[in-house]
Amino acid sequence: MRSSLPVEHTASTTLTPIQPPVVSMTPGAPTYSGTADDCSTEQPGHHIRAVRTLDPRTKLFLLLTANLMLFFHVTVTTQIILVTIFLIPLVVAGRWKLTLNFALTYAVLTGLGFLDPDALGVPWLHVISALAVGCTMMLPCFITGAYAFTTTSPSEFICAMRRMHVPESVVIPCVVVIRFFPTIAEDYRQIRNAMALRGIAAGGWGLVRNPAQSLEYILIPLLMNATNVAQDLSVAAVTKGLGHTGMHTSRTQIRLRIIDWLAMIVVLIPLVLDIAGVIQ
Amino acid sequence: MTADVYSNNVSFTYEHADEPALIDITLSIASGQCIVLCGASGCGKTTYSRIVNGLIPQFFHGECSGAQRTCGLDTAIEPIDGLTPLVGSVFQNPKTQYFNAKVIDELSFPAENMGLPPEAINKRIAKTARRFSIEPLLNRSIFHLSGGQKQRIALAAATMLSPRLLVLDEPTSNLDAVAIEKMRELVAQLKAAGMTIVVAEHRLAWLNGIADRYLVFDNGRIAHEYEAAEFLALSPGCIGAMGLRALDLQPYRQRIAQLESQTASSFSESPTPLLSTRNLSIGYRGRDGFTRTIPDLDFHAGQIIGLMGHNGCGKTTLVRTLTGLIKPASGTVLLNGKPAKPRELTRAGFLVMQDVNYQLFSDSVREELLLGLDESDPANTKHCNQVLEDLDLTRFADRHPMSLSGGQKQRVAIGSALMCGKDLIILDEPTSGLDRYHMEHVGELLRQLAAQGKTVLVVTHDEELAAGWCTDIINLEHNEDASKTNS
Amino acid sequence: MTAPNSPETNAQTANQTAAKTAKTGKLEVSDLITIGVFAALYFVMVCVATLVSTLFTGGFGSIFLPAIAALISGCVYMLLAARLGKFGGITVMGVVIGLFLFISGHFVLSFIASIVFPVIADLIAKAGKYKSKALLLASYVVFSYGLTGPILPLWFMKDAYIASLQARGKDAAYIDGVFANINTGTFIISMAAILVCAIVGGWFGQKMMKKHFVKAGIV
Numbered sequence: 001m002r003s004s005l006p007v008e009h010t011a012s013t014t015l016t017p018i019q020p021p022v023v024s025m026t027p028g029a030p031t032y033s034g035t036a037d038d039c040s041t042e043q044p045g046h047h048i049r050a051v052r053t054l055d056p057r058t059k060l061f062l063l064l065t066a067n068l069m070l071f072f073h074v075t076v077t078t079q080i081i082l083v084t085i086f087l088i089p090l091v092v093a094g095r096w097k098l099t100l101n102f103a104l105t106y107a108v109l110t111g112l113g114f115l116d117p118d119a120l121g122v123p124w125l126h127v128i129s130a131l132a133v134g135c136t137m138m139l140p141c142f143i144t145g146a147y148a149f150t151t152t153s154p155s156e157f158i159c160a161m162r163r164m165h166v167p168e169s170v171v172i173p174c175v176v177v178i179r180f181f182p183t184i185a186e187d188y189r190q191i192r193n194a195m196a197l198r199g200i201a202a203g204g205w206g207l208v209r210n211p212a213q214s215l216e217y218i219l220i221p222l223l224m225n226a227t228n229v230a231q232d233l234s235v236a237a238v239t240k241g242l243g244h245t246g247m248h249t250s251r252t253q254i255r256l257r258i259i260d261w262l263a264m265i266v267v268l269i270p271l272v273l274d275i276a277g278v279i280q
Numbered sequence: 281m282t283a284d285v286y287s288n289n290v291s292f293t294y295e296h297a298d299e300p301a302l303i304d305i306t307l308s309i310a311s312g313q314c315i316v317l318c319g320a321s322g323c324g325k326t327t328y329s330r331i332v333n334g335l336i337p338q339f340f341h342g343e344c345s346g347a348q349r350t351c352g353l354d355t356a357i358e359p360i361d362g363l364t365p366l367v368g369s370v371f372q373n374p375k376t377q378y379f380n381a382k383v384i385d386e387l388s389f390p391a392e393n394m395g396l397p398p399e400a401i402n403k404r405i406a407k408t409a410r411r412f413s414i415e416p417l418l419n420r421s422i423f424h425l426s427g428g429q430k431q432r433i434a435l436a437a438a439t440m441l442s443p444r445l446l447v448l449d450e451p452t453s454n455l456d457a458v459a460i461e462k463m464r465e466l467v468a469q470l471k472a473a474g475m476t477i478v479v480a481e482h483r484l485a486w487l488n489g490i491a492d493r494y495l496v497f498d499n500g501r502i503a504h505e506y507e508a509a510e511f512l513a514l515s516p517g518c519i520g521a522m523g524l525r526a527l528d529l530q531p532y533r534q535r536i537a538q539l540e541s542q543t544a545s546s547f548s549e550s551p552t553p554l555l556s557t558r559n560l561s562i563g564y565r566g567r568d569g570f571t572r573t574i575p576d577l578d579f580h581a582g583q584i585i586g587l588m589g590h591n592g593c594g595k596t597t598l599v600r601t602l603t604g605l606i607k608p609a610s611g612t613v614l615l616n617g618k619p620a621k622p623r624e625l626t627r628a629g630f631l632v633m634q635d636v637n638y639q640l641f642s643d644s645v646r647e648e649l650l651l652g653l654d655e656s657d658p659a660n661t662k663h664c665n666q667v668l669e670d671l672d673l674t675r676f677a678d679r680h681p682m683s684l685s686g687g688q689k690q691r692v693a694i695g696s697a698l699m700c701g702k703d704l705i706i707l708d709e710p711t712s713g714l715d716r717y718h719m720e721h722v723g724e725l726l727r728q729l730a731a732q733g734k735t736v737l738v739v740t741h742d743e744e745l746a747a748g749w750c751t752d753i754i755n756l757e758h759n760e761d762a763s764k765t766n767s
Numbered sequence: 768m769t770a771p772n773s774p775e776t777n778a779q780t781a782n783q784t785a786a787k788t789a790k791t792g793k794l795e796v797s798d799l800i801t802i803g804v805f806a807a808l809y810f811v812m813v814c815v816a817t818l819v820s821t822l823f824t825g826g827f828g829s830i831f832l833p834a835i836a837a838l839i840s841g842c843v844y845m846l847l848a849a850r851l852g853k854f855g856g857i858t859v860m861g862v863v864i865g866l867f868l869f870i871s872g873h874f875v876l877s878f879i880a881s882i883v884f885p886v887i888a889d890l891i892a893k894a895g896k897y898k899s900k901a902l903l904l905a906s907y908v909v910f911s912y913g914l915t916g917p918i919l920p921l922w923f924m925k926d927a928y929i930a931s932l933q934a935r936g937k938d939a940a941y942i943d944g945v946f947a948n949i950n951t952g953t954f955i956i957s958m959a960a961i962l963v964c965a966i967v968g969g970w971f972g973q974k975m976m977k978k979h980f981v982k983a984g985i986v
Contacts, residue, residue, distance in 0.1 A: 067875040073927040113935050133931050145872020155385045173863045176803020179381050182423045184811050193605050194639035196626055200652050217641045219842050220979050230804040232376035234797035238339050241364035241393035243796040251388040251401045643978045682983035
C-alpha cells in the first residue's frame with residue numbers, strides 16, 4: 001500500500017508550470033515511439049549504430065545453450081554447426097574483428113585436436129592436442145559471452161534484469177559495477193604515477209620484487225577512494241530516487257521479436273538432434 | 281508568496297561527532313528566490329544544504345531537532361524519494377555524482393526511478409538536452425567528458441523532473457572560468473523559469489546578479505544575513521574579514537594579465553634555469569589523442585609560476601610531460617641546462633595531484649615522509665623532523681595521513697617531495713573547494729617553498745591565488761593557435 | 768526491492784530517541800552501492816588473478832585462479848565486511864560476481880558456486896557479528912571457494928572431455944594416463960592451495976585493516 005502512494009504523488013507534482021506540455025502530449029506523440037533508437041538517431045555524427053543485436057534475454061539463452069553443449073557431450077559436428085551459428089549474430093552486430101579472431105582460433109584448435117601425434121612421430125604433441133580439445137569445448141561459452149558482453153548497453157542489461165524480476169538488491173550493485181570499472185582503471189594509473197614520482201616500485205619489475213608491499217601501496221589508495229566514491233554515489237543516487245519503492249520504468253525498451261524466437265529455435269535444433277543421436 | 285524552504289530551530293549533530301554542525305537555524309526561503317549559503321569551511325553551509333534536500337536525516341544519520349519543511353513536506357518523516365520530484369541536487373565533485381555510464385542514461389535515471397512512461401522520459405530528455413545544449417553529448421560516456429561538461433550533465437539530470445527547488449552544493453569548485461560562466465547562464469535561466477535555488481558556495485563572484493539573498497554561516501549558525509544589493513555593496517575588506525572569497529574578480533584578472541605580460545617580456549634571465557623547454561610539443565596518442573606545441577619556457581629556482589588556461593588546453597599534459605610521466609611528442613626538456621630523459625625528470629620533479637589521496641601510502645605521517653629512505657640514518661630522521669616542523673605537521677606525526685583534512689594531506693604530500701630532495705614542485709589545482717583562509721594558507725606555503733629555493737609551478741583556475749601569490753603567469757590558451765588537434 | 772521503512776526497521780529506530788536516526792539492519796540503497804563498488808574491485812582482482820594464473824600455469828590456465836584471487840583480495844573482502852556489518856552484503860557480492868562471470872562466458876556452474884559459498888560465508892561472518900576476526904577469516908576462506916566455479920568443468924566435465932578426445936581418435940590408454948594425473952592429484956592441490964592462500968590473504972587483509980582503515984577512522 002505504501003508503494004502506490006508515491007507514484008500518484010509523482011504524477012501530480014511533476015505537472016509543474018515550467019513544462020506543462022510534457023505529460024499531456026505524451027500519449028499519442030508520434031515522433032517518440034519510445035524505442036532506444038529514437039534519441040540516438042537525432043544525434044548526427046554520434047554512434048548512429050542501428051541496433052542490430054538480439055534481445056538481452058536471447059543472448060542469455062545462447063549462453064545457456066553453449067553451456068548445455070558441455071553437459072551433453074555434443075559431437076564435433078554439432079559443435080562446428082553451433083559455433084558457426086553463434087558467430088552469425090556477432091557478424092550482424094558488426095564485430096568483424098572479434099568474429100574473425102574467434103573463427104580462426106576455433107579452426108586452429110579443432111585442427112590441432114584432430115592431429116595424430118603418433119603418426120607424425122612427435123608424442124609430446126599429445127599434450128597440446130588434448131589441451132586444444134579442452135579449449136574448443138570452452139570456446140562456445142566464450143563466444144556467446146563475448147557477444148553478450150560487447151553488444152549489450154548497460155541500460156539494456158538493467159532493463160532485462162528488471163524484466164526477469166531480478167531483485168533490486170542485485171540490479172543496483174550491477175549498475176554500480178559497470179559504472180565503477182573505468183574509475184578503477186583511472187585510479188590505478190594515478191596511483192602508479194604517484195608511485196613513480198616517489199620512486200617506489202617503479203616499472204613492472206619494481207612491482208614484482210616486493211609483491212606484498214606493492215599490493216599494499218596500490219590497494220590502500222584504491223580502497224580509500226572506493227569508500228569515498230561509494231558515499232558520493234549513494235548521495236547522488238538517493239536524491240535521484242533510486243530507493244523509490246514504486247515501479248521503476250526504463251527508457252530503453254527491449255522486446256522479443258520474431259528474430260529472437262527464430263534464433264532460439266535455430267540454436268536448439270542442432271542440440272536436440274545431437275542429444276537424440278541424429279547427428280553423429 | 282509561499283515558502284519552499286522553511287526551517288524552525290533546526291539543529292543537527294552528525295553521528296560520531298562531538299560538536300553540533302548546525303545550531304538553531306530558523307529561515308524561510310520564498311518561492312523563486314536564489315539564496316547563497318556562504319562562510320568558511322566547516323561553517324555548516326553544506327550541512328544546511330543537506331537539511332534542505334532531505335539527505336539529513338534520511339541519509340546522513342545523527343541527532344536532529346527542530347522542524348524542517350521542504351516544498352511543504354516534513355523531511356523528518358517523508359522518505360527521501362518523496363522529495364525527488366520536488367528537489368534537484370547537484371554536488372561538489374563532478375567525478376563521483378553520476379550514477380550511469382552514459383549521458384542519456386544519467387538523464388533518464390531520475391525519471392525511470394519515478395516510474396514515468398518511456399515516451400514521457402524521451403520527451404523530457406529531448407527538452408532538457410536542448411535547454412542545456414548537451415544534445416551532442418547524449419550518447420557519450422560521461423567518463424570521457426570534461427569537468428565542466430560533467431557538472432552541466434549533473435545540473436541537467438537534477439532538473440529532469442522539473443523540480444521546484446534546486447540545491448547546489450559547491451557546484452563550481454572544480455571548474456574553470458569558462459565552465460563557471462556557462463553554469464552561471466544555466467542557473468540564471470532556471471531561476472528565470474521560476475525555480476527556487478539554494479547554493480552553498482565558496483566562489484561567490486559568479487552569483488552576482490542571480491542571488492537574491494546571502495546568508496553567512498559561522499560555526500553552525502547564521503551569522504549575517506544580507507539582501508543582494510546590501511551584500512554587493514560591502515567593501516572587499518569586509519568580505520575578506522568574514523573569510524569569504526572575492527565578489528569582484530576584475531582586479532585579480534588585471535593583475536594576472538600584468539604578470540603574464542611581465543613573464544613574456546623577461547625572457548633572458550642570467551643563471552641556468554632549473555628546467556626549460558625547447559621546441560617542445562606535447563600530447564598523446566589514442567582515441568582522444570592530440571598534440572600541441574608549447575612556447576619555450578624557463579623555470580628558475582625561487583619562482584612561483586602559475587599555469588593557467590581553460591580545461592583541455594593541455595595544462596595537465598604539459599605537467600605530466602615536465603615530470604616525465606609521459607614522453608614529449610617532440611622537442612626537449614632541459615634539466616639544469618642539459619637535455620633530460622623522462623626518467624630523470626621524474627626523479628627531479630614532484631606533482632601534488634588534485635586528488636592527493638592517491639599519493640599517500642603509509643600509516644603515519646612520519647612513515648610517509650621516510651618512505652623509501654633509510655630510517656636508521658640519523659640524518660634522515662633529523663631532516664624529517666625539520667620538514668614536519670616547517671610544514672606545521674609535528675602535531676600529526678603519528679596520525680594516519682588519511683585521517684587528516686585536505687589541506688593537511690596536501691602538506692604531507694609536499695613534505696614527501698621535500699624529503700626526496702625534489703627541486704621542482706608542481707601543484708595541480710591546490711585550492712579547489714577551499715575558502716579564503718585555506719586558500720591564503722596554500723599561498724603562504726607556495727612562498728615558503730620558493731624561499732627554500734624550490735621551483736614552484738601551480739596549475740590553477742583560481743584567480744585569487746594566481747594574482748596574490750604567483751610571481752609569473754603562463755597562460756597556455758593564449759598561444760593556442762600554434763596547436764593542432766587530430767581528433 | 769529494498770523497503771527502507773519496513774515495520775522492522777521502524778521498531779528498531781523507535782527504541783532510540785525519536786529525533787535520533789541511525790543505520791538499520793537491512794540493506795539500504797547506500798549499502799547496495801557500496802557492495803557494487805567492492806564487487807567491481809573484487810572482479811578486477813579476479814581478472815588480475817586470471818592473468819597471473821595463466822602466466823604461471825600456461826594452458827591449464829585457471830587451475831590456480833581461485834587461490835591467487837584469494838591471496839590478493841583479502842583487503843577488499845575485509846573492508847566490505849567491516850563497512851557493511853549486516854547480513855546479505857557478502858551474499859549479494861557473490862551473486863553479482865557470479866552473474867558477471869556467467870555473462871562473460873564462464874561455465875554456468877560458476878554461478879551456482881558463487882551463490883552457495885558466499886551465503887555460507889555470510890552466515891559464518893554473521894555468527895561473529897562481522898567483528899570476530901577468526902570467524903571473518905573462516906568466512907573469507909569459504910567465500911574464496913566461490914570462485915571454483917570457473918575451474919570446476921576441468922573435473923566435473925571430465926566425461927565430456929574424454930568423450931571428445933575419443934571422438935577425435937585419441938588413444939584410450941593415453942587419455943587414462945593424462946587423467947590419472949589431472950584428476951585427484953591436481954584437484955587436491957588446487958583445493959588445498961585455495962585454503963592456504965585464503966588464510967594468508969585474509970590475514971593480510973586483516974593486518975591492512977588494522978594498520979590503515981581502523982587507524983584512519985574509516986571503519
